[in-house]
Amino acid sequence: MDIILSAKDVTRTYKVSSGQVEALRGVSYDFENGLFYAVIGRSGSGKSTLLHILSGLDRPTSGSVEVNGTDFTRYSDTKMAIFRRRHMGFVFQQYNLLDDYNVLTNITMPLTLDGRRADQDYLQEVTGMLGLSDKLAKYPSELSGGEQQRCAIARSVLAKPHIIFADEPTGNLDKKVGEDTMGLLRDSARRFGQTLIVVTHDLDIARKADQVIHIEDGKII
Ligand SMILES: Nc1ncnc2c1ncn2[C@@H]1O[C@H](COP(=O)(O)OP(=O)(O)O)[C@@H](O)[C@H]1O
Ligand SMILES: [Mg+2]
Known part of the structure; x- marks a missing residue:
């Protein structure tokens, strides 16, 4: 097996006024290069936290995450940002396009x-x-939601990252547009050899994944 991404006994604890929240409680998982993974689980189960840590947007409280055998979790913020730009692509529910720039500049x-x-x-x-x-x-405000999300997909694919992370990418789209958009994300990742990790509520989307990761209470079950 060709492992591109590997989580080893990852925990993430948030400090809150009332004490601590253990959002991830020992997650280990090996992601195979080029596959499509769906992450499912109830609201609050730790899906977004896991995605943020796997992608270097956040750091584990303990444990490590490796891309191609390199643990990046203790990099400085600057080095981490560069590492993310080289290796990771992102698609968010809110598209995160820059309103003042046209599509070409955005992507x-x-x-x-x-x-x-x-x-x-x-x-x-x-x-x-x-x-x-x-x-x-065109500018983002001139596009439909589905078109804006396709821009975000183009932006993630163009930089040729090894891994694309998407957190509820179809959450703001109606069912049909969401499924079409998700199909495009899946097809482009496959065509360009990128590993795809998608958090989704939509079981129809999860059904099309190569592997489904089910999170409950901060653990993979
Ligand atoms: N920044 C934060 N500060 C404190 N608690 C947080 C923070 N982010 C998430 N949590 C808590 O961690 C748990 C997991 O959250 P999250 O990863 O967002 O779950 P999901 O994406 O599955 O809905 C929840 O109990 C949530 O309230
Ligand atoms: Mg979430």
Whole structure:
């Protein structure tokens, strides 16, 4: 097996006024390169916390996370940010597009921040596949929710990350648009060889995953 991402006995405890919340209580998991994983579980079970720690947006209280055998959890904030830009792509429920920039600028932003340029053939292939070829000069406010989420997908795929993380990516879309959008995310990740990890409430989406990870009370069951 070709393991791209590995969590080893990860815990995450939040300090709150009333004491502590143990959001993750010892999670170990090996993610195989190129597969599509769905993370499911009740609200408050620890799904977002897990995604944030696997992707380097947050750090474990104890335990480690490795990408290709490299533990990045104790990197400085700056090094972590660079590591994320090189290795991780993100799709959020809220799209997180920049309103003041057009689609082209938005989807190439991670590359720009990393001092890289979009390969033009790849840009055309990705935007064509996501139905965005004629939207590149438009601004996010001129697009539908589904189109905005397709921009966020293009942005995540274009930088050629090893792993794409998505937290409830269809949460703001109606069922049909959500399923179509999710299908595009899955197809583009597969086509470009990216491992995809998606938190979802939607069991129809989870059913299409290669592996389903069920979290309950901060543990994989
Ligand atoms: N920043 C935070 N501060 C304190 N508690 C938090 C924080 N983020 C999450 N939690 C708590 O950790 C638990 C897991 O939350 P979360 O990972 O967001 O669950 P899910 O995404 O499955 O709904 C919940 O009890 C939640 O209230
Ligand atoms: Mg969540």
